[in-house]
Amino acid sequence: MTGGDADPDAPARRFFGRRKGRPLRGRRQALLDTLLPRVSVPAGDEPLDPKSLFPMAIDAVWLEIGFGGGEHLAQQAQARPKTGFIGCEPFVNGVASLLGQIEEQRLENVRVHADDAGPLIARLPDGCFDCLAILFPDPWPKRRHWRRRVIGPATLPAYTRILRPGGEFRIATDHAGYLEWILRAATAQPELDWLAESPGDWRARPDSPHDPWPATRYERKSLAGRPHFLTFRRR
Template identity: 45%
Template sequence: MDTLLPRIGLPSDGLIDPAALLPACDVQVLEIGFGGGEHLVAQAAARPLAGFIGIEPFLNGVAKALTAIDADGLDNVRLARADAREILPRFETACLDQIYLLFPDPWHKKRHAKRRFVQPETRDQFARLLKPGGRLRIATDVKSYADHCMIELTGDVRFAWQAGNAGDWRQPPADHITTRYETKNLGDCAPVFMDFVRV
């Protein structure tokens, strides 16, 4: 936290341009709420020419990710310990090729639904940040959250849902990295994978 995070952290103010932060990378990817960093680190290790930015509010998750980044010697990752909703407006427009939002806090109770990450405001940020043809992947194991996301995104002409049949959302995508959290089966349904393309 004291030595590596200052070197690979996002700038504390001003615009954030992922291509400028990771100039050796030809693809720019954002993971929101990366937890312990298992998915983020594994993706970054598998795709060394892609730049990965991870945003996570919790200290323990950031510390775990930093440990793995250091152990693997990865130089294509940048991190921020923050609430992504506060940082997304600082990103350049159309700067990302892919966004991951995997198993976010579902806020089960109806009165708490407004706290869910996927809201009209964040949907607008996804649309602003993704390049044309860029991809958004949301995964959840909570049926009500899957329904919530589908309502927010399938009704927006800026996004095209990529599912052609039920298997497309019931089976993990070929490039998916399963994390320990996912294997705990804490939700009320099997994982649902929703892939959208920015039109």
């Protein structure tokens, strides 16, 4: 890691969360051994065209960073069969959970990067995504840890770069301090417009049959916190 603890605005350059939870056995381990190699984004440093990763012609591509157990990603992929989805998640138990859903629901339109999103994003061309979702990222509440936050001044330019003009950036958080931090950093990006017009637009998850936004596991578990939902559009 570069940058000292004294500088909370220094770029987050690596992943800080957990990579492993309870040991995986049986079906979950088998999915990691057999299905993950088939649906993984190819490793390496070479530039990558996301549309080329899918076996069928697709109309749009979405990226979800930190998909956790993968419920949101799998439900979106099922609802939008002509959209290709790339999910990034370094927590192996979460990856195994998403693989289970890919298998059960026979999802052909999902690709997995079982690692930190940062190096993957560096390989992706400008404007290649129609939507980017980061839902309930770890808030890292202590000031000396702010530089670990996945969304902030250091990472937003890269997220904006990979969105096409008109593309959406969907964010959710239930942490008031992180909400403020995200809003300050995102509204300072000249190429991002926040689409909210009234408080109802950020207090309720904008979920509709023609444009679903399913709840994540974190959201369902966090009944104590007040979730906020932010949608930005790239100019």
